[in-house]
Amino acid sequence: MLNRKVIISCAVTGATHTPSMSEYLPVTPAQIAAQSIEAAEAGAAILHLHARNPADGKPTPSPEVFRQFVPAIVEATDAVINVTTGGSTRMTLADRLAYPRLAKPEMCSLNMGSMNFSIHPIAARMQSWRYDWEKDYIEGMEDTIFRNTFKDIKSILLELGEAGTRFEFECYDVGHLYNLAHFVDQGLIKPPFFIQSVFGILGGLGADPENMTVMRSTADRLFGRENYQFSILGAGRHQMAFVTMGAIMGGNVRVGLEDSVYLSKGVKAESNAQQVRKIRRILEELSFEIATPAEARQMLGLKGADKVSF
Template identity: 35%
Template structure:
C-alpha cells in the first residue's frame, strides 16, 4: 500500500462533456478556477486541457493555455501544473475516401503538441505512449513521433507523465527509457476503462503495474463509475491516483459532481485507508520536479515525503 499519495485532478479534458454537465469548465478563467478549487479540496496536481470558450470543443490555443497557467500561478493556492501534450491525435477516416481524415479529424505534429509546454514550462506534461482505438476513432501516435516528442520534452526540462492506455504502451515507454529519452525515475499514468484500451479492473491494473520499470512512480485512473474503485485499487497496489471531470461527471448515480467534490471524495476514501494526500510541495520533492518560483529542480526525496 502507498501511504503518501499524489492526487491528481483532471479538471476538464477534451471530450464531448460540456453539454452533459454545467460543472465542466470551458473558459480559461473557469479552468484555472477549477484547478484552484481542486487544490483547496486536497489535490496535489492539476491536469489541464483547454477548450474553445465559444463552443466548448477541444482547443490547442497557446493563448488559452497561457491564460490558464498564469491565473493558477498568480493565485494564493499552490498546485503542481500538468499540461496535456497529447492533443491533435484524433483520426476519423472519411467515409468516401478512407485514406483521408473525415470531419472532426484533428492531427498535430509533435512540435505543435509540445509548443505550450515549451513556452510555459509546467512541472509536468503528458506523453501518450502509443496509438489506440479510442472509442469510435483512432488516436494516432506512431513510435517515431513519440521519440521526437520525448526529445522535445527532455530538452525543455519538463518531466513527462507517461500515459499508457494498454500494455503495449508500457512496453514502448520502457523502450524510451532504454534509449535515454527519459531522465530520472519515470512517472507512469495507467489509463483504464477507455474503449478499446485497457479495462478498468484489478487484473489489468496489476498486469500493467508488474510491467513497469523498477524505479517507476505510477498512478492510475478509471473512467465513469470505475473512478473511485480505481482510486482505492491504485493506492492498495502502491500507486497514486487521479480523479476529475475529464474522466467522470458524477458523484453518485444521477448526481453531477464538481471537481472539488470528486477530489474530496477521493481524499476521504484514501484517508479511510490510512493514507494521506501529498501537498504540491511534497509532490515536487518526491518526483524531483522544477520549482515554479526558482526554476530549479527540487531535490528528489527518497523513501518518503519531503
C-alpha cells in the first residue's frame, strides 16, 4: 500500500467561503487560473473548479466566466479539469449544468443526495464583510437545502455520461453511498468509481475517525475495493489531519481553499499550492508516491483531455 499512487485533488475556490473569510481566496478569472496552475505544478493531478463573479466574488454558473480561466489552465497544465455540477445552494439544476453541458469535461463533481449544507455559524464570528451579498448568503444557509434528487442525479448521469464524462461522487453521509449503489444497480455507473467522502460539513458526517472507517467499510461492502478509488475531504480545521489518515487507510486526498482557508491552526493559506505542497510533503515523508495527471487518468478510466470542449 505504501508504494501505491495517491491522487491529490485541489478544490480551488468553491462556492461556500466568501471573500471576507480570506484575502487569498481566488475570485477573478486571472486569480483562479494562476492559483490552479500553481497547484498543478505543486502536485495536484485533479483541479476541481467553480466560477465567481469577478466584480464581487459571488458564485456564478456563467459559462462566459468559466471560459475566462479554464482554457488558460488547460494550456498551462495537463491536470484533469473537474467541473462542478454542485455550483451553490442558490443555483437551479439548469444553472449548475450550464458550463458542463458545453464543456463535456473529463470529470465533474456530483453530490449524491439532497441535504442540509451550511456554514451559517461562521456569520456570528465575522466582524465585517467586504461585499453586501456575503452576510445574507452565509446566514441564509441555515434555511437552505442543497437539492439533488434521484431524478436530478439520474439526469446528470445520463446527459454528461453520454459524452464520456466521469464523476467525483461526493458522499457526505453513509446514505449517499447507498444512493450511489442504487445507480450502479441500474447500470448507469460503471467502475472504477471515484468516491469523494466528505467529512466536517454541518449537515453531513462529522470529521471523526470512526466515521471514515464506516464509510470505507461500507464502500467495500457495496462495491468491492477493486472497483473504486476512495478519496477524503476534511472540511475546515480537520483538513490536513483527516486527509492524511485517509491516505493511510488506502485513500486519495483533496485539499484546497474551497475546503479550508487555513494552512494550519490560525494561519491562513496564502494559496492553494501551499496546501498541495504541505500534503504532498506529508505523504512523501510517509513513503507514498504522488500520482501524475496521466496516472490519475488511468486509475479513474477518464476519456482524456483531447476529448473535451474547453
